[in-house]
Amino acid sequence: MIDLKYLQNNFEESSLKLQKKRVNLSTLETLKTLFLALKEANSSFETAKAEQNTLSKTFGEYKKEGKETTELKTKVDSNKETIALLQERAREAEIALESVALSIPNFPDDDVFVGEDETQNVELRKVLEPKVFDFAPKEHWELSEISGWIDFERGVKLAKSRFSILKGAGSRLERALVNFFLDTNTKKGFEEYSVPFVNNGAMLQGTGQLPKFADDLFKIEEENLYLIPTAEVPLTNIYHDEILLEKDLPQLMTAYTPCFRKEAGSAGRDTRGIIRQHQFSKVEMVAIAHPQKSDEVFEMMVQNASDILTALELPHRVVALCTGDLGFSAAKTIDLEVWLPGQNQYREISSISNTRDFQARRAKIRFKDGKKNSFVHTLNGSSLAVGRTIVAIMENHQNEDGSINIPAVLKPYM
RNA sequence: AGAGAGGUGGCCGAGCGGUUGAAGGCGCACGCCUGGAACGCGUGUGUAGGGCAACCUACCGAGGGUUCGAAUCCCUUCCUCUCUGCCA
DSSP: OOOHHHHHHTHHHHHHHHHTTTOOHHHHHHHHHHHHHHHHHHHHHHHHHHHHHHHHHHHHHHHHHTOOOHHHHHHHHHHHHHHHHHHHHHHHHHHHHHHHHTTOOOOOOTTSOOOSSGGGOEEEEEESOOOOOSSOOOOHHHHHHHHOOEEHHHHHHHSOTTOOEEOTHHHHHHHHHHHHHHHHHHHTTOEEEOOOSEEEHHHHHHHTOTTTTGGGSOEETTTTEEEOSSTHHHHHHTTTTEEEOGGGOOEEEEEEEEEEOOOTTOTTSSOSSSSSOSEEEEEEEEEEEOTTTHHHHHHHHHHHHHHHHHHTTOOEEEEEOOGGGOOSSOSEEEEEEEEETTTTEEEEEEEEEEOTTHHHHHHTEEEEETTEEEEOEEEEEEEEEHHHHHHHHHHHTBOTTSOBOOOGGGGGGO
């Protein structure tokens, strides 16, 4: 959630920022109007309520002293009706405001390049040169036909399309990667967590998936729970509605979880292979940071993910997303794109974002900031998406006969 | 899943229809005391919103109801604990 008071007081500036994220000016004007309406409604409700409280006290005193209360009672009764009306109005104003406010994305940072879409993202650097093959490198699904690591058909049989099965060395590779990622993150100071793979709606609202992106979530209807689309949701919300001590910041967390996404709107994209599945494994980093330290933590997270790719001998590039490609909650995002020789292109394998206080405000995560309480900054990033790492290893480390070389760092894990 | 008990401030723990945002204790902060410290004494110490100063409003798991007035009574719901059942 953006800071509505800030929006009210700095409307011009705020709307310019949010227009970079393609929010209509009219939506923002509505938002501001609703915000002011809520304040007004609350104010009159509270005034009436204060009056009622005074009357009630007087009533008690009259009773105690044995005074006549009939006249007072009529006054109180009529005021009561007014209050009920004002309360209803305030409640409606709040609902009206929320329905708009919760769907407004975060402000982009000022230093984020202003662009329309992913074509205008900014490449910051390349790490490792793509290997030159003396044969035509295959795509991972072709390689799978030789190694048998991935069973696409039977995965679909078990569930539906966009589900698959890993087996044998393919499955072991997944497990090895998970362990390698977690160990590496732990060495960087992240604490390992094992979290619920289903979360309730309040948590998903906290990190920004709800209410706007309900279509992309698997929901367990009768339980009112959702399969997590990323470990960012449970990890960030560990401190939902809590106030941390300044000395406990930053909290660096990491977890392996499967991730579940409906991929609504991606019909027809990446239909072959395991690049885009309804279920995939991922190791996630989440940081709860002091507002003045979040940039530092952000850089560390980007570097960590990049180092992991380098350790796996995977060529990649570091890309700063432009405003038009930024996610809903993000103020700033850097993607790591790994080279896929079979596809002959770079593909996203990690995305690291600083959401500033956007999620913190939604999830009410604060810290003791001297005398007052302030919102923390929350950050999240993949380290890494396991399925896509498998793809990258297969394609980058393939031999002409279709066999795959396992990177040296993974040998102890296999 | 069935039966019972319970959910109060950072923690423990009173309150069971009125001036209680909530006694008391612990913890914490500041001050006094001390050479310094402990002890002792004093003061302060929840969150959110509005005015943004005095002050006002809301919150005693959540939601609704009764009442002039509810932490206190009623209903619904969630959670925790104990016993039984079931299960990895």
